[in-house]
Amino acid sequence: MSAIHHPGEDLLWDYFRGALAPGLRLSVSTHLDLCPQCRDDLRVFTAIGGALLETTEGVAMSDNALDLALARIERPVDLPEVSDAPAPARRPAFLEGFELPPSLQSAEIRGRYFVAPGVWMAPIALPGEPRAAKTYLMCVKAGMEMPEHTHRGREITVMLQGQYRDHKGLYQRGDFTQCDEADDRHMPVMMGDVDCLCLVAQEAAIIPKTWLGWLLKPIARI
Amino acid sequence: PDSKNCAETPEALITRIAGTRDRAAYATLFTRFAPRIKAFVMGQGMTAQEAEDLAQEALLNVWRKAHMFDASKASAVTWIYSIARNLRIDAARKAKRVRELPEDLWQGDGDKAADEQIVDTQSAQIIKKMLDALPPEQKDILRLSFYEDLSQSDIAKTLSIPLGTVKSRLRLAMTRLRTAMDGKSTGVKS
Ligand SMILES: [Zn+2]
Ligand SMILES: [Zn+2]
Numbered sequence: 001m002s003a004i005h006h007p008g009e010d011l012l013w014d015y016f017r018g019a020l021a022p023g024l025r026l027s028v029s030t031h032l033d034l035c036p037q038c039r040d041d042l043r044v045f046t047a048i049g050g051a052l053l054e055t056t057e058g059v060a061m062s063d064n065a066l067d068l069a070l071a072r073i074e075r076p077v078d079l080p081e082v083s084d085a086p087a088p089a090r091r092p093a094f095l096e097g098f099e100l101p102p103s104l105q106s107a108e109i110r111g112r113y114f115v116a117p118g119v120w121m122a123p124i125a126l127p128g129e130p131r132a133a134k135t136y137l138m139c140v141k142a143g144m145e146m147p148e149h150t151h152r153g154r155e156i157t158v159m160l161q162g163q164y165r166d167h168k169g170l171y172q173r174g175d176f177t178q179c180d181e182a183d184d185r186h187m188p189v190m191m192g193d194v195d196c197l198c199l200v201a202q203e204a205a206i207i208p209k210t211w212l213g214w215l216l217k218p219i220a221r222i
Numbered sequence: 223p224d225s226k227n228c229a230e231t232p233e234a235l236i237t238r239i240a241g242t243r244d245r246a247a248y249a250t251l252f253t254r255f256a257p258r259i260k261a262f263v264m265g266q267g268m269t270a271q272e273a274e275d276l277a278q279e280a281l282l283n284v285w286r287k288a289h290m291f292d293a294s295k296a297s298a299v300t301w302i303y304s305i306a307r308n309l310r311i312d313a314a315r316k317a318k319r320v321r322e323l324p325e326d327l328w329q330g331d332g333d334k335a336a337d338e339q340i341v342d343t344q345s346a347q348i349i350k351k352m353l354d355a356l357p358p359e360q361k362d363i364l365r366l367s368f369y370e371d372l373s374q375s376d377i378a379k380t381l382s383i384p385l386g387t388v389k390s391r392l393r394l395a396m397t398r399l400r401t402a403m404d405g406k407s408t409g410v411k412s
């Protein structure tokens with residue numbers, strides 16, 4: 001089963017050129033872990049970059065550049081392997097049983113708190129994230145529904161477990177969705193009997209409790 | 223394949239570096255790629271000195287990581303490009319961090335490593351040929367994207383066309399290139 005909702009070309013491009021803020025970067029990275037199709041797009045970007053590099057007219061290096069280069073390879077390497085993957089962060093107990101993609105295994109996930117019965121959030125600490133932005137895991141118990149609400153600023157959701165439906169379609173593991181002011185009558189409905197876990201990245205300051213606290217209400221299981 | 227230096231592929235040069243720490247091969251590779259990397263990142267806004275340093279660093283990385291390169295799977299040029307690209311992104315983030323968040327510590331944040339985007343040599347060749355054949359308006363988008371490192375909304379401003387047009391042209395170009403690559407792709411995955 002692979003994702004059917006993807007980040008747009010513009011977001012993928014900004015990811016590729018390293019221009020995304022940390023929360024968005026983590027969201028795209030998480031989607032990439034779960035989406036071979038978008039990984040292929042990055043591969044095309046890389047191939048284009050390589051081809052363009054190959055056909056680029058060079059700019060002369062300074063006179064001693066080659067000597068310097070040959071001297072540098074004789075020097076011992078100061079650090080052992082620099083490029084090793086970061087050690088996995090300690091995983092909080094409440095994440096037991098969830099299958100997290102690699103991008104999140106090294107993320108610093110803080111303690112969770114309940115914002116409503118059956119709904120918890122766990123903030124993710126991201127170095128360099130703008131103060132106003134928030135990135136967190138959100139888990140919604142199966143059988144809840146989120147009544148109509150609006151969005152302020154851009155909000156990205158990557159589904160990690162479970163599924164929900166809204167006016168744009170059905171979302172499940174790997175799916176990437178973006179909401180903003182244009183989605184002013186948003187009403188996602190959680191589907192199935194598996195709890196929903198998703199990664200959410202908000203660009204603008206929204207105090208989650210103000211909208212989640214009163215918007216979520218349990219509904220009868222069918 | 224014959225071993226005349228001028229005819230030697232970058233794949234063969236990197237393989238020799240990995241195998242025997244061949245300094246002559248490194249010198250050839252350096253001479254061939256350092257000026258191009260320098261030009262490439264200067265176009266993206268680096269000063270000549272920064273670009274020269276980055277080119278040095280990129281080739282040094284090629285020397286150190288040569289054993290990780292698999293010539294049977296990957297195109298050398300795209301591999302070198304990925305290394306340079308990652309260094310440039312790191313440099314940009316460091317600069318930004320120093321400007322905005324002097325006390326902030328940096329750590330891995332889940333970015334994909336360069337060698338996870340392996341492009342096989344055959345696909346690299348196809349893309350190179352296909353790039354020439356793209357309609358000029360699609361080529362313009364790619365040129366501004368890669369050489370000038372612009373976002374799509376900046377490209378729209380630069381060309382005075384709607385963002386939607388930029389998106390659809392890039393999508394068209396990507397679809398063509400992807401289809402061509404898929405036709406031949408060996409499906410190399412990390
Ligand atoms: Zn995707
Ligand atoms: Zn919503």
